[in-house]
Amino acid sequence: xxxxxxxxxxxxxxxxxxxxxxxxxxxxxxxxxxxxxxxxxxxxxxxxxxxxxxxxxxxxxxxxxxxxxxxxxxxxxxxxxxxxxxxxxxxxxxxxxxxxxxxxxxxxxxxxxxxxxxxxxxxxxxxxxxxxxxxxxxxxxxxxxxxxxxxxxxxxxxxxxxxxxxxxxxxxxxxxxxxxxxxxxxxxxxxxxxxxxxxxxxxxxxxxxxxxxxxxxxxxxxxxxxxxxxxxxxxxxxxx
Amino acid sequence: xxxxxxxxxxxxxxxxxxxxxxxxxxxxxxxxxxxxxxxxxxxxxxxxxxxxxxxxxxxxxxxxxxxxxxxxxxxxxxxxxxxxxxxxxxxxxxxxxxxxxxxxxxxxxxxxxxxxxxxxxxxxxxxxxxxxxxxxxxxxxxxxxxxxxxxxxxxxxxxxxxxxxxxxxxxxxxxxxxxxxxxxxxxxxxxxxxxxxxxxxxxxxxxxxxxxxxxxxxxxxxxxxxxxxxxxxxxxxxxxxxxxxxxxxxxxxxxxxxxxxxxxxxxxxxxxxxxxxxxxxxxxxxxxxxxxxxxxxxxxxxxxxxxxxxxxxxxxxxxxxxxxxxxxxxxxxxxxxxxxxxxxxxxxxxxxxxxxxxxxxxxxxxxxxxxxxxxxxxxxxxxxxxxxxxxxxxxxxxxxxxxxxxxxxxxxxxxxxxxxxxxxxxxxxxxxxxxxxxxxxxxxxxxxxxxxxxxxxxxxxxxxxxxxxxxxxxxxxx
Numbered sequence: 001x002x003x004x005x006x007x008x009x010x011x012x013x014x015x016x017x018x019x020x021x022x023x024x025x026x027x028x029x030x031x032x033x034x035x036x037x038x039x040x041x042x043x044x045x046x047x048x049x050x051x052x053x054x055x056x057x058x059x060x061x062x063x064x065x066x067x068x069x070x071x072x073x074x075x076x077x078x079x080x081x082x083x084x085x086x087x088x089x090x091x092x093x094x095x096x097x098x099x100x101x102x103x104x105x106x107x108x109x110x111x112x113x114x115x116x117x118x119x120x121x122x123x124x125x126x127x128x129x130x131x132x133x134x135x136x137x138x139x140x141x142x143x144x145x146x147x148x149x150x151x152x153x154x155x156x157x158x159x160x161x162x163x164x165x166x167x168x169x170x171x172x173x174x175x176x177x178x179x180x181x182x183x184x185x186x187x188x189x190x191x192x193x194x195x196x197x198x199x200x201x202x203x204x205x206x207x208x209x210x211x212x213x214x215x216x217x218x219x220x221x222x223x224x225x226x227x228x229x230x231x232x233x234x235x236x237x238x239x240x
Numbered sequence: 241x242x243x244x245x246x247x248x249x250x251x252x253x254x255x256x257x258x259x260x261x262x263x264x265x266x267x268x269x270x271x272x273x274x275x276x277x278x279x280x281x282x283x284x285x286x287x288x289x290x291x292x293x294x295x296x297x298x299x300x301x302x303x304x305x306x307x308x309x310x311x312x313x314x315x316x317x318x319x320x321x322x323x324x325x326x327x328x329x330x331x332x333x334x335x336x337x338x339x340x341x342x343x344x345x346x347x348x349x350x351x352x353x354x355x356x357x358x359x360x361x362x363x364x365x366x367x368x369x370x371x372x373x374x375x376x377x378x379x380x381x382x383x384x385x386x387x388x389x390x391x392x393x394x395x396x397x398x399x400x401x402x403x404x405x406x407x408x409x410x411x412x413x414x415x416x417x418x419x420x421x422x423x424x425x426x427x428x429x430x431x432x433x434x435x436x437x438x439x440x441x442x443x444x445x446x447x448x449x450x451x452x453x454x455x456x457x458x459x460x461x462x463x464x465x466x467x468x469x470x471x472x473x474x475x476x477x478x479x480x481x482x483x484x485x486x487x488x489x490x491x492x493x494x495x496x497x498x499x500x501x502x503x504x505x506x507x508x509x510x511x512x513x514x515x516x517x518x519x520x521x522x523x524x525x526x527x528x529x530x531x532x533x534x535x536x537x538x539x540x541x542x543x544x545x546x547x548x549x550x551x552x553x554x555x556x557x558x559x560x561x562x563x564x565x566x567x568x569x570x571x572x573x574x575x576x577x578x579x580x581x582x583x584x585x586x587x588x589x590x591x592x593x594x595x596x597x598x599x600x601x602x603x604x605x606x607x608x609x610x611x612x613x614x615x616x617x618x619x620x621x622x623x624x625x626x627x628x629x630x631x632x633x634x635x636x637x638x639x640x641x642x643x644x645x646x647x648x649x650x651x652x653x654x655x656x657x658x659x660x661x662x663x664x665x666x667x668x669x670x671x672x673x674x675x676x677x678x679x680x681x682x683x684x685x686x687x688x689x690x691x692x693x694x695x696x697x698x699x700x701x702x703x704x705x706x707x708x709x710x711x712x713x714x715x716x717x718x
Contacts (some may be wrong), residue, residue: 017373024506026504026507028508028512029504029507029508029511029512032508032511032512032515033511033515034516035515035519036511036515036518039518039519070504081295091385094507096503096504096507116503116539116542117504117506117507117509118506118507118509118511118534118538119504119507119510119511120510120514120535121510121511121514121515122514144635153353178341182294182603185402187569187570188471188570189570189573200577201573201574201577204570204603204606205603232560232562232597234563234566234716235566
């Protein structure tokens with residue numbers, strides 16, 4: 001097994017500690033992208049199949065994973081599932097099959113974002129920055145309470161009826177953002193800008209899928225949500 | 241439009257059902273006419289013969305009575321005439337040999353003394369004769385018989401009988417027969433319709449299936465029924481439909497797979513191009529062109545995939561109520577940065593008193609409007625603009641996108657929205673369009689049963705109008 005670690009002497013030392021695991025089976029893409037990401041200031045380790053990806057993940061504990069879906073040995077779905085068993089590291093999915101995007105995200109695999117091939121490298125960098133910014137976000141205050149849900153801002157955990165519910169960082173941020181503005185209707189673009197921190201237009205379905213996943217975890221009856229409601233054609237609102 | 245065409249539009253006079261029904265009815269009517277004619281002829285012959293026989297008997301009796309009366313000098317001849325009239329239910333006249341009336345039983349309208357102009361065949365009878373005539377007042381029978389006695393000059397008795405009751409009876413018979421014939425014709429027409437329906441029902445199903453195929457729903461199957469020929473046709477059609485559907489599915493799958501397969505190397509190409517552009521100094525215009533073309537190829541592949549998905553007959557748009565203003569806000573959110581790069585202003589529609597809502601798939605409608613605005617942005621010169629207007633009627637909403645671009649020649653308007661159509665290939669290539677954007681818009685609008693219209697008034701740019709049915713604002717949220 002050959003592991004390549006691309007590093008660059010001119011990289012920003014403050015971000016050198018940020019380690020990205022890049023998984024794709026296309027060597028040319030891997031090489032170009034890791035060069036680009038390295039120059040953007042991150043330390044990049046690559047893997048070219050699912051098994052290798054899991055192995056590297058366990059060894060280096062990256063701060064972010066960029067994961068292609070169609071991988072030899074173990075595919076991206078399985079890698080994602082394995083990683084989520086032990087970690088809430090942010091994951092960006094790369095896919096050449098946009099018709100299964102809903103399925104990917106709907107499967108509750110816990111990816112934080114997805115990018116459809118081919119993609120603009122500038123946009124990928126912007127997304128990585130936004131996700132890393134969110135991953136390092138800290139909250140002031142102690143707890144927020146909504147009906148039977150308790151949001152602990154210090155430990156970034158959520159519990160319902162005293163039982164802890166595991167949320168990914170994105171889901172947690174989304175819930176806190178809605179909970180801090182109860183009754184206010186947020187459009188999907190509002191949420192992408194304010195929660196995801198995108199200063200560029202992203203895929204609005206990302207928001208829908210995350211709301212759906214969040215409902216599965218915090219609603220009593222996810223099919224008939226009472227907490228996070230849909231205002232048809234307008235957006236989402238939290239009704240405490 | 242002539243009356244015939246108007247009629248033709250309402251009643252399909254050339255339909256098999258109509259034709260068969262009418263043929264049956266016509267046949268029934270012709271048969272009725274023939275039978276009625278025959279029945280009337282036979283009926284009248286029989287009745288007339290009977291009447292004539294009776295008249296002969298009556299006139300012979302009258303002649304005998306007159307002969308006896310003439311032999312008896314005390315007899316009252318007019319009494320005899322009245323008696324005979326009464327007995328024969330007719331008018332008895334006693335005439336001289338030359339036709340002069342000597343005695344008339346009907347004293348009130350007596351013809352006494354006048355010369356009666358009898359028909360030739362009755363004028364000189366040697367034995368009793370009866371003949372029927374059609375007079376202006378109705379049918380009559382004239383019966384004559386010679387009265388010859390040894391002492392008197394030859395004379396004759398005429399009996400005139402009104403037989404218009406036969407005419408009346410025959411008229412009634414005719415009416416009855418025609419009524420029966422009419423009913424029979426209606427019955428036959430209905431029978432013809434029913435029979436024709438048993439033939440045309442399978443044909444109708446086949447036609448509907450072909451129309452469905454024409455509309456793009458290629459998976460069609462009809463139940464083989466009806467006559468042997470029709471069953472054969474249905475089976476053949478089913479085989480053909482299956483073949484066509486599988487061919488279409490293969491074509492769609494091929495496009496989708498090809499696009500997927502293209503995406504992976506494209507992604508590598510694009511990443512490499514970006515990396516080269518960032519890393520290689522000095523920048524060359526060739527490298528910039530390479531990046532631009534790679535991006536364009538990526539967009540074309542995306543569009544092809546989108547079209548392949550829209551072509552999928554199984555596609556089910558998620559129909560939810562959407563506030564048009566919000567839909568547009570999301571589109572503007574995506575398009576404003578793109579437009580700003582080219583210094584193009586996008587103008588958002590003014591607030592309306594009653595904001596319209598439509599039922600649709602937010603993602604598809606979003607894509608359609610992004611494509612329309614993207615088209616405008618692409619063709620506007622820098623510092624130009626595109627204005628979006630929302631016009632409501634009682635149950636529709638028209639979303640109008642008007643740009644300050646060069647517009648489209650009138651003859652090209654109808655071609656817009658066709659796959660790979662370009663108004664001017666030279667201009668389109670430099671603009672980086674794929675020729676698929678408006679085709680996607682068309683497919684999406686059709687998926688929502690809406691209307692897409694293009695207009696390009698002289699001196700103005702292109703105006704694209706999407707018209708959708710509105711729905712009432714939903715009362716409660718999910």
